[in-house]
Amino acid sequence: MTNPAPVTKGGKTSGTIRFGAVLLAMPLVLWLFLLVILPHIDLLLVSLHERISYGKYEFSLINYIEFFVEPLYWNTYVRTAVMSIMATVLTLVIGFPVSYYIAKMMRGKGKSILFLLCLIPFWVSELVRTFGWMILLRESGVISNFLQWAGIADGPVEMLYNDATIMVGLVYTSMLFMVVPLVSVLDSLDDSLIEAGYDLGGNAFTVTRDIVIPHAMPGIASGCIVVFMLTLGNYLTPNLLGGKDSLWFTEQIYTQFITRFNWESGSAFGFLLLVLSSLIVWFGLKISRQTLSETVG
Amino acid sequence: MIPSIPQSRFHKGVYAGYITLFFIYLSAPLIVVGVFAFNDSLFPSMPWEGGTLAWFFGNEAPYIGIFNDSKLLGSVxxxxxxxxxxxxxxxxxxxxxxxxxxxxxxxxxxxxxxxxxxxxxxxxxxxxxxxxxxxxxxxxxxxxxxxxxxxxxxxxxxxxxxxxxxxxxxxxxxxxxxxxxxxxxxxxxxxxxxxxxxxxxxxxxxxxxxxxxxxxxxxxxxxxxxxxxxxxxxxxxxxxxxxxxxxxxxxxxxxxxxxxxxxxxxxxxxxxxxxxxxxxxxxxxx
The missing domain is CATH 1.10.3720.10 (MetI-like)
Structure with a gap:
């Protein structure tokens, strides 16, 4: 509102307008500084502390050194990153044909209904969705019983507590964040471009590779970034579907903070996870030539 | 791959089948969660023991329904x-x-x-x-x-x-x-x-x-x-x-x-x- 052009009634001077803008900016500044910027700076500072005795701390890199020396921490970190990338790729591969079907093959009412159906699980708590997978996959669960009834398995089959199950749960939880941007970007692809591709002698494969995917790139980028970030920071799904051996990095952070009350090393872990997540988001934006504002805004 | 481009019956069938499977995957966990709310058993798992509303209105341990579970209601x-x-x-x-x-x-x-x-x-x-x-x-x-x-x-x-x-x-x-x-x-x-x-x-x-x-x-x-x-x-x-x-x-x-x-x-x-x-x-x- 510092724009001088609008005529203001009631004798307001530009001084009060500028005062208004400052007042308007106060909540934003408080929010970002007190809840986002300063806490993260403090997190970094705490992670660089070593506890000498009660209430006494010294600057040290010990928490980071410990992370690289202890194979369990390092392995969990790499494992979480690799599995998150796999989950992101799987979500994209499974979600892309579905988004294409909704955006290009469906028309009118059927299209909106199918799209809404895709959104429904998003409105249900992740806890409830994971609970559903537990009921399906546990030893006494629906699928195990079905396999026995159909004669495929002789006894109860335990399908929980392994990596494949974690993957199923992660892909399920992330699917909506992939489908929504993909549908909206594919919606904007003109049918005539696809027709032209076929007229010029293309087939389904070449048209997809040269026309559909390049056009969908912004949607692919934003979907992948959101999915990757949510998967990396997930706690519920690996914990409930993977059991004790799920080895997810957020669980290490939780253990350091809540169980072992070692905030210094927990902060270091948190900061390392933040760096990993930011790096991969930045890298994703770079290779797809997007900016953060375009992707989430 | 758009309706105006002719496609073989087989391809269309496979594609529609995939979409159907996808929606089964999407809805299966939510459906089982809902269905097992009515199972007359102490655990949310198979076998099906017959229908009951005890998990909503039940008042006798261990059949405490949600409307009588003060801890869960408190957390809501x-x-x-x-x-x-x-x-x-x-x-x-x-x-x-x-x-x-x-x-x-x-x-x-x-x-x-x-x-x-x-x-x-x-x-x-x-x-x-x-x-x-x-x-x-x-x-x-x-x-x-x-x-x-x-x-x-x-x-x-x-x-x-x-x-x-x-x-x-x-x-x-x-x-x-x-x-x-x-x-x-x-x-x-x-x-x-x-x-x-x-x-x-x-x-x-x-x-x-x-x-x-x-x-x-x-x-x-x-x-x-x-x-x-x-x-x-x-x-x-x-x-x-x-x-x-x-x-x-x-x-x-x-x-x-x-x-x-x-x-x-x-x-x-x-x-x-x-x-x-x-x-x-x-x-x-x-």
């Missing part, structure tokens, strides 16, 4: 309390932010915008621990210098509200900004020319225009807060919101009372979702 209350404050705060601040980003020009605006978006790419657990560490540092600092023990800066509902507010505000800002961008400023100028004060023009012209976005952002904020787990987990004190209480039950192994509760949650949040779609639908698209 806690979640509603937290979600109410998060909604109120995040919609208010989101509205201010939207006006600031859409109307004002100031140096460093782009940088500030990127920082305002950043809570969306910070994992929830990290947002939680950073606020935990920071508030604890402030609390300790105050205690050491003037000797006051500020209880609300220790893990508890106040911090849970702040933690959820920190990222929900980004979403409300985006939703409200998108609507404000479509607003024709000349309408406001007309009101001013007709003798309205700035405040009157704002309340009678701009805010009513923003109302669908305000209601929509409010519903989204409420649901995001109600369902949040990661940030809440790190900041929670002795009063457990619903997701934390359900998580603890789930780890211990629970009776189908959790299914009954989940079914109710699905119905309520499904209703709210439909409402928000309905509210946000533009009546006169431009």
């Amino acid at each position: 209350g806690v979640s509603a309390f937290v979600a109410f404050w998060v909604t109120l705060l995040s919609v208010t601040v989101g509205t201010c932010n939207a006006f600031l980003f859409e109307r004002a020009q100031f140096p460093g605006k782009n940088l500030l915008y990127v920082v305002a978006l950043s809570p969306l790419v910070i994992p929830g657990v990290i947002l939680g621990i950073s606020i935990l560490v920071f508030s604890n540092a402030i609390a300790n600092g105050i205690e050491d210098t003037i000797g006051w023990d500020l209880e609300f800066l220790r893990p508890g509902l106040f911090l849970v509200i702040l933690g959820q507010f920190a990222f929900v505000t980004t979403i409300t800002t985006l939703v409200i900004s998108a609507r404000l961008r479509k607003f024709d400023v000349s309408l406001e100028e007309a009101a001013l020319n007709l003798g309205a004060t700035r405040r009157a023009a704002l309340w009678t012209v701009t805010i009513p225009f923003l109302k669908p976005a305000l209601v929509g952002a409010g519903i989204v904020a409420f649901l995001m807060s109600f369902e949040n787990f990661n940030t809440t987990l790190m900041l929670v004190g002795s009063d457990a919101p619903l997701t934390i209480a359900m998580f603890d039950r789930l780890k211990q192994g629970s009776t189908p009372v959790l299914n009954a509760l989940s079914l109710l949650l699905m119905v309520v949040s499904g209703g709210l979702a439909l409402l928000s779609v309905f509210v946000q639908r533009d009546k006169n698209p431009d």
Whole structure:
């Protein structure tokens, strides 16, 4: 509102307008500084502390050194990153044909209904969705019983507590964040471009590779970034579907903070996870030539 | 691959089959959660022992229904309390932010915008621990210098509200900004020319225009807060919101009372979702 052009009634001077803008900016500044910027700076500072005795701390890199020396921490970190990338790729591969079907093959009412159906699980708590997978996959669960009834398995089959199950749960939880941007970007692809591709002698494969995917790139980028970030920071799904051996990095952070009350090393872990997540988001934006504002805004 | 391009029957069939499988995958967990709420068995698992409503209305141990489970009901209350404050705060601040980003020009605006978006790419657990560490540092600092023990800066509902507010505000800002961008400023100028004060023009012209976005952002904020787990987990004190209480039950192994509760949650949040779609639908698209 510092724009001088609008005529203001009631004798307001530009001084009060500028005062208004400052007042308007106060909540934003408080929010970002007190809840986002300063806490993260403090997190970094705490992670660089070593506890000498009660209430006494010294600057040290010990928490980071410990992370690289202890194979369990390092392995969990790499494992979480690799599995998150796999989950992101799987979500994209499974979600892309579905988004294409909704955006290009469906028309009118059927299209909106199918799209809404895709959104429904998003409105249900992740806890409830994971609970559903537990009921399906546990030893006494629906699928195990079905396999026995159909004669495929002789006894109860335990399908929980392994990596494949974690993957199923992660892909399920992330699917909506992939489908929504993909549908909206594919919606904007003109049918005539696809027709032209076929007229010029293309087939389904070449048209997809040269026309559909390049056009969908912004949607692919934003979907992948959101999915990757949510998967990396997930706690519920690996914990409930993977059991004790799920080895997810957020669980290490939780253990350091809540169980072992070692905030210094927990902060270091948190900061390392933040760096990993930011790096991969930045890298994703770079290779797809997007900016953060375009992707989430 | 579009309807105007001829495709073989076989290809079309395979594609439609894939889509069907996808929707089965999407709905299966939700359906079993709902169905097992009516299973007359102590565990939410097979075999099917016949239907019952005990997990809703049951009053005799071990058949305690959700409407008689005071602990779970209490946690629903806690979640509603937290979600109410998060909604109120995040919609208010989101509205201010939207006006600031859409109307004002100031140096460093782009940088500030990127920082305002950043809570969306910070994992929830990290947002939680950073606020935990920071508030604890402030609390300790105050205690050491003037000797006051500020209880609300220790893990508890106040911090849970702040933690959820920190990222929900980004979403409300985006939703409200998108609507404000479509607003024709000349309408406001007309009101001013007709003798309205700035405040009157704002309340009678701009805010009513923003109302669908305000209601929509409010519903989204409420649901995001109600369902949040990661940030809440790190900041929670002795009063457990619903997701934390359900998580603890789930780890211990629970009776189908959790299914009954989940079914109710699905119905309520499904209703709210439909409402928000309905509210946000533009009546006169431009």
